[in-house]
Amino acid sequence: MTVVELVNLVVTVVTLAIKAWALGDVAVRPSSAFDAVGKLPKLFWVIVLGLAVLTQVAVGLAIGWPASWLNILGLAGIVAALVYLFGIRPEVMRYGPRRRGGRSSDGPYGPW
Numbered sequence: 001m002t003v004v005e006l007v008n009l010v011v012t013v014v015t016l017a018i019k020a021w022a023l024g025d026v027a028v029r030p031s032s033a034f035d036a037v038g039k040l041p042k043l044f045w046v047i048v049l050g051l052a053v054l055t056q057v058a059v060g061l062a063i064g065w066p067a068s069w070l071n072i073l074g075l076a077g078i079v080a081a082l083v084y085l086f087g088i089r090p091e092v093m094r095y096g097p098r099r100r101g102g103r104s105s106d107g108p109y110g111p112w
Contacts, residue, residue, distance in 0.1 A: 012060065012066060012067075015077075016057070016068075019078065020053055023052075025089060026084060030095065
């Protein structure tokens with residue numbers, strides 16, 4: 001395995017992980033949060049990110065994993081995942097359910 005193939009394989013794993021993370025994150029967010037922030041609906045992001053993951057896996061199985069991210073659909077998929085993670089997710093997170101346990105500075109009636 002050459003250095004170029006190794007770098008391509010690493011980039012493939014990283015891009016697929018980013019796309020899968022974005023898809024998993026959008027799946028657990030409530031659809032009402034997308035409406036509350038005035039962004040595209042949750043169904044749109046599920047479809048786009050699902051297609052991004054499926055396309056990369058299909059291309060990886062068809063022509064080989066090291067080059068599966070390096071096509072127009074692979075690049076569009078990583079751009080969509082990054083747009084969701086850095087543009088949409090921070091706004092949608094405000095409307096999601098709170099984490100259990102609260103903060104360490106929370107008292108019985110709220111923060112100190």
